Amino acid sequence: MEANAAKADRRAERAAVRRRRDRRGVAIAALSTVVVIGGLTALVLTSSGWPAVRETFFNATVFKESFPDVAKAFWLDIRVFMIVEVAVLALGLIVALIRTSVSPAMFPVRLLAVVYADIFRGIPTILLVYLVGFGVPALANSTAEGSSSLSWLPTEPVVLGAIALTLSYGAYVSEVYRAGLRSVHPGQRDAALAVGLTERQAMRHVVIPQAVRNVGPPLLNDFISLQKDVALISIIGVTGEAFQVAQIQASSDFNYTPLLCAALLYMAVTIPLARMLDRWDRGRVR
Amino acid sequence: MSAPVIEFEGVTKAFGDREVLNGIDLVVEEHQAVALIGASGSGKSTLLRCADLLLDIDDGDIYLDGEVITDPAVSAVDVRRRLGFVFQAYNLFPHLNVIDNVTLGMRRAGGMSRAEAEDSARRMLARFGLEGRENESSSNLSGGQQQRVAIARAFAARPRAMLLDEVTSALDPELVGEVLRAVRDLKEEGVTMLIATHEMGFAREVADKVGFLHGGRLAEVGPPEQVLEDPQDPNTQKFLRRLLEAGRA
Numbered sequence: 001m002e003a004n005a006a007k008a009d010r011r012a013e014r015a016a017v018r019r020r021r022d023r024r025g026v027a028i029a030a031l032s033t034v035v036v037i038g039g040l041t042a043l044v045l046t047s048s049g050w051p052a053v054r055e056t057f058f059n060a061t062v063f064k065e066s067f068p069d070v071a072k073a074f075w076l077d078i079r080v081f082m083i084v085e086v087a088v089l090a091l092g093l094i095v096a097l098i099r100t101s102v103s104p105a106m107f108p109v110r111l112l113a114v115v116y117a118d119i120f121r122g123i124p125t126i127l128l129v130y131l132v133g134f135g136v137p138a139l140a141n142s143t144a145e146g147s148s149s150l151s152w153l154p155t156e157p158v159v160l161g162a163i164a165l166t167l168s169y170g171a172y173v174s175e176v177y178r179a180g181l182r183s184v185h186p187g188q189r190d191a192a193l194a195v196g197l198t199e200r201q202a203m204r205h206v207v208i209p210q211a212v213r214n215v216g217p218p219l220l221n222d223f224i225s226l227q228k229d230v231a232l233i234s235i236i237g238v239t240g241e242a243f244q245v246a247q248i249q250a251s252s253d254f255n256y257t258p259l260l261c262a263a264l265l266y267m268a269v270t271i272p273l274a275r276m277l278d279r280w281d282r283g284r285v286r
Numbered sequence: 287m288s289a290p291v292i293e294f295e296g297v298t299k300a301f302g303d304r305e306v307l308n309g310i311d312l313v314v315e316e317h318q319a320v321a322l323i324g325a326s327g328s329g330k331s332t333l334l335r336c337a338d339l340l341l342d343i344d345d346g347d348i349y350l351d352g353e354v355i356t357d358p359a360v361s362a363v364d365v366r367r368r369l370g371f372v373f374q375a376y377n378l379f380p381h382l383n384v385i386d387n388v389t390l391g392m393r394r395a396g397g398m399s400r401a402e403a404e405d406s407a408r409r410m411l412a413r414f415g416l417e418g419r420e421n422e423s424s425s426n427l428s429g430g431q432q433q434r435v436a437i438a439r440a441f442a443a444r445p446r447a448m449l450l451d452e453v454t455s456a457l458d459p460e461l462v463g464e465v466l467r468a469v470r471d472l473k474e475e476g477v478t479m480l481i482a483t484h485e486m487g488f489a490r491e492v493a494d495k496v497g498f499l500h501g502g503r504l505a506e507v508g509p510p511e512q513v514l515e516d517p518q519d520p521n522t523q524k525f526l527r528r529l530l531e532a533g534r535a
Contacts, residue, residue, distance in 0.1 A: 190340055191377035195391025195439060196367035205390060209381045 059257045066249045066258040073245035074265045076238075077230045080162055081269075084230070085223055087166045092173030093212075097203075099174070100181050113174070120171035125164070126232050132164035133157060133236030158241075161233025169226050176218045180211035220277045224270045231266070242266075288316040289352070291447050291478045292337060296346035299332055306332045308502035309346065314447065317476040321489035321510070324499035325525060330482035331374070333499070334449045337480065338371045351446060367395050370440030374452040376432045378424040378439075384411065385420040388439045396443055410438045414468050430461030437468050447478040455484055486529060490514050498522045 044050060098106065098113040120128070137160070140153040154160060184207050192202035234244035242265060246258040292314040299307040306329045314320045322330045335341045337348055339355065339362040348356045355365045378387050388407035392398045398406070411420060414434040424432055433453055440448060450469065454462045466488050472479065473492050483489055489496055489510060496513040498506045498521070506519040517523045 185377075187373060187375060187377040188379065190335075191371075191373060191379065192390075193340060193362075194338055194366055194369075194371035194373075196363060196395030196443065197391065198363050198395075201394050205394060206379055206381075210379075213381060 056254070057256050057260055059255055062253070062255045062257040063261060066246070067261045069249065070242050070246050070258055070261040071265060073240050074242035074262070076158070076240050077227075077242050077265075078269070080158065080165075080230050080233065080241075081227050084162050084165045084169070084226065087162075088169040088173050088222075088226070089219075091166060091170035092177050093208075095170065095174035096177035096181060097208075099178055117171045117174055120167050121175070123168070125168045125229055126235070128168050129161055129164040129232045129236055132167070133160045133233075136160055136163075157236045157238045158233065161236055161238050165226065165229060165233070169222060169229075172222055173219065176215050176222065177211065179218075180215035181207065183214045184210045217277055217281050220273060220280065224273045224277070227269055227273070228266055231262075288318075290314065290349070291316050291318075291351060292480060293349040293352075294333070294337070294346070295349070297333070297336060297343050297348060298345035299329075299336060299341065299343050305502050307336070307343075310499075310502075310504055312497055312504060312507065314478060314480050316478055318494045319473050319479040319481060319492050320495045320497065321493035322480065322482045322497050322499055323484075323486065323489060323513075323525075328499040329502055330499055331451050334371070334451050334480060334482055338369050338449055339365050340371075363395070367443065368446045370443070370445035370448040372433070372436050372440045372448065372450045372453050374455050376429070376436045376456070378432055378436055380423075380425060383421050383423055384416065384427070384435050387424060387435055388442050391439065392442055407438070407442060410442050411435070413471070414438050415464070428461060429457045430464045433457065433461075433465045434468050437465070437472075441472065441477070447480065448472060450479060450481040450483070452482050452484060454488075486514060486526075498525065500525070 095113045095117060098109050099117070101110060123131075136153050137155040139150045140148055140155055154163070188206050188210065189202050192206040193199070197205065231241065231243035234241045234247070238244065242262045243259075246262040249258040250256045290313045292312075294310045294312040297307055297310040298305070310329075310333060312320070312333075322333065324330055332341065336343050343356055346356070347354050350365060350368060354360070379390065382390065385404060385407050388410060389398075389400070389403040392403040392406065393400060396403070408417075408420060411417060414437060416431065416434055416438065419427065419431065419435075424435060427435065433456075437448075437453070453469070454465050457465060462485070466485065469479070469481070469488075470492060481489070481493065493510050495507065496510045497504050498513055498517070498519065500519075500521040506513050506517060506522045512518075513522065514526065517526060
């Protein structure tokens with residue numbers, strides 16, 4: 001009996017120690033948060049430049065005035081993003097499939113795919129937007145000697161910007177897909193062949209679906225970055241893009257608050273995407 | 287004597303410098319179950335994979351129903367559609383649910399309609415004790431259940447012969463029985479089978495013929511009571527003695 005009582009005491013004592021430890025943890029986290037965030041805020045707010053920064057970057061009146069225009073322009077960003085995303089998914093998969101093919105007849109195409117991935121991953125996206133944005137219209141241009149044989153090429157800046165982004169991100173995404181294709185166990189292909197599928201059917205119904213599933217999170221990560229890079233198309237004269245509209249408004253009255261509007265809009269898309277990504281990753285671990 | 291379904295004739299296979307199969311001759315007759323025994327790495331799996339044309343052989347020939355299948359002109363896809371293969375690690379398709387694992391081959395390779403394939407798959411799954419599990423993800427199943435799905439998948443198209451590659455080796459001991467029951471069930475139906483196995487008791491019970499693979503050769507072939515009880519080859523004797531010492535025979 002006494003032994004049992006001692007056991008019960010120890011059990012209660014252990015629970016009490018655990019409770020104390022948990023409470024102390026919460027208290028420490030709260031305190032350190034207040035100290036760190038409060039300290040940083042105080043540091044910024046008490047600096048001599050803060051009033052000027054508040055006036056030029058966080059001006060409520062300017063914000064209210066410019067937000068509707070920037071938000072309207074942001075709709076173009078969203079549309080470009082969606083179209084480019086679909087094109088990138090398709091291009092990346094095609095390039096990855098070509099690179100993982102083994103048929104000798106595919107050799108030249110495979111070589112091209114390797115060169116493509118190397119070149120377009122090697123060029124900064126901003127530079128590529130310039131090159132496509134100004135280079136392609138030059139090719140399409142008719143001169144005094146006659147009309148260009150490439151006059152059918154697009155010259156619309158927004159189309160060229162979208163093409164540049166697709167080329168750049170397609171190269172990245174092809175590598176992501178390639179990793180995904182490699183991550184599918186060879187036994188899966190064997191099993192698909194063993195049930196009588198052809199190589200092509202095995203790829204289509206067994207390997208690719210699993211590869212795409214495996215690379216969902218890294219793909220989403222690339223799309224977060226693509227969504228922000230849509231702003232780059234403003235440099236080749238795409239009118240009505242959110243960053244460009246914000247920039248014009250900012251330079252007309254020397255107040256940068258419109259840029260903050262644009263930043264908030266970008267975050268409104270990228271942060272939910274990032275949370276989705278976290279969720280997805282957690283789900284996969286479980 | 288009934289007609290041979292699968293016939294190996296001088297089959298030789300090397301991986302680089304390592305010769306795994308060296309002149310294998312073996313006949314699997316209709317309704318026969320032939321068990322391949324031998325140490326890990328003795329080439330049991332390689333022989334099965336060669337028969338399903340998942341591996342190319344270097345020399346010799348393999349026949350299916352008297353027709354040579356190791357001729358490069360023969361369509362590997364057609365041959366595989368006539369054979370059922372069950373893998374050691376199940377190799378179920380993790381992105382498909384249980385019934386789709388079974389119907390994929392029937393629909394894409396066998397040209398069945400979805401309704402037709404599902405109807406037949408449902409019956410096949412029920413036969414192996416998996417009724418009610420059709421729509422589950424295969425990862426929710428135990429190893430034994432997964433392997434039974436794999437057997438149903440391989441048998442769904444009513445192949446000429448089943449090739450079973452160590453189908454119980456990846457299982458926890460308590461799950462071995464249910465998978466062996468499924469194989470026994472196939473045997474009772476008279477399904478022709480070539481079985482690579484570590485389960486000596488099972489080989490003794492189910493097999494009409496046992497082959498012992500050693501150093502890339504079939505060291506001994508014969509009825510189970512002879513190969514397992516009274517082996518003539520010194521390597522077979524040594525192998526069985528070791529199993530006995532480990533309490534596995």
